[in-house]
Amino acid sequence: MTAIPLPLPRRVTRSVKKYAIPYLFIAVPVISLIVFLLIPMVASLWWSLNDYSGLQPPKFVGLNNYIQLFTNDKIFGKGLVNTTVFVLLGMSIGPTLGLLTALMLNQKVRFRSFYRTAYYLPVMTSLVVVSTIWLMLYNRNGLINTVLQTFGVAKVGWLSSPHVALISIVIASVWQGFGFETVVFLAALQSIPRELYEAAMIDGAGGGAQFRYITLPSLRPVIVFVYIIGIIGSYQVFDQIYVMSSGGPVYSTTTIVYYLFTKFMDLRLGYASAIAYVLFAILVVFSYIQMRISRERA
């Protein structure tokens, strides 16, 4: 390209030349950010205000998709409830298990890394793998029912009963995920200064008091982190649903993202985009809470 003598302020051209190298260094991430993130974000917002199949040009319908979602779509309502139940159940079990296991591992125990590996191994296993394994365990004639049978418990329709299916998926998901919390809590516990406990013991504080007045307050920021990350991740649950239940039986495990996926497959792209933005709005609330809390700390 030939240089065009545009009336650009000399300062700008000079600074572009001077700073060419740093700009070059960030070029790929910035282009990626614009092309694969910012433009799609705007496009998606626009399509959420349109009737759009992807085949014909979008037709503007205002807030119609959103109104439809919240007033006229029982399955979406069920999806919101199911997802929230999934998040609440998972978050009431997962971090607690993580903290309990971390407290146990924080004692002087032999073979600590063995237990830690056992808790942590599912975390880096793909959710599709985890789901196929649990699908087999939950089979009517699968391992869980067979073992229960020897104790005289009747067969449970783990994934075929609408009242149980979501809980079954929560159990599999907690099994997959709580090791992350174990590891994070354990690292946090190990970074609490020993002197604090020694001082408390001199003051005559017992185990319970030490936990309440030293351990818990020191863990507070990590607890917040674990819950926020957990909530944001859980609201996006998809893989487990896709493999284990396809949203059924009778929509009892249909979640927000799974529903979005089905609308994408039905080529209702505008509607699916509106679902994506509802999810985004929910997650922004939790991200905002986290930002507020971490700013308070700083």
Added chain:
Amino acid sequence: MSVQPKTFRNSSKRIILYVVLVGSSILMMIPFYWSVVTSLKLEKFVFTSPPQWIPNPLVWVNYIHVLTKMPFARYFANSVFVALAVTLAHVFFDTLAAYAFAKLKFPGRDQIFFVMLLALMVPFQVNLIPLYKIMAAFHWTNTYLALIIPNLTSIFGIFLMRQFLMTIPNELLDAARIDGCSEFGVFRKVVLPLALPGIATLIIFTFMGTWNDFLWPRIVINSEKLFTLPVGLALLQMKNTSNEAQIMAGTVLTALPMIIVFLFMQRQFIEGMTAGALKG
């Protein structure tokens, strides 16, 4: 005399601790164990009562089936190729950008970084459909490009590496510059070697994320030849023709590489996982 009951209580406490630790660890491993055992059984022994804890007879037929009658070897190769390509790109682009954000001065640096941090909050599902359309417009759907090009870098990776590179003393960089190194030379000869522990974490995160990714490859790829392992496994699961023992052979093949990587790099895995939590 008064010592006796206390040590007794302590030792019984320790016994309970060990019982819980060992018991829960075994419970955690049972699903993995069961999937391996099932993959080594004949299909007719999969759902027996009482359960067959040790395969009898032990057979490899399920692995042979998924590797020869089904394109699992191909899925495996696809997963390896995509995960390696993406990881390599991340190491280069994320670290390079992180270096610029951490150590170089240029107008707009903090503003651009702030926009990136904000963008970190956007869930992938929001971009999913337009991203699919962009891939279609470039004629990249159903190619490796769709799996690699949108994943050349990640904001999280840049953030992680920036935190790490901030700790490198400026004097080292200045010394290299005085010796006549170009900015890229400084990056290659000074920054990269010093950033290796951080890069190890980045590699783990990226490789794991790419290897396990499901939603995006599920949507953007529909030719079986280009499936990655999780997508292939989900398909195998849904086909009525396959049986549980074969599905478990596919499951083990999908999970095994990550487990091996984990067992070899356990320390980096755990340090990487916790670094973000404790600093953030």
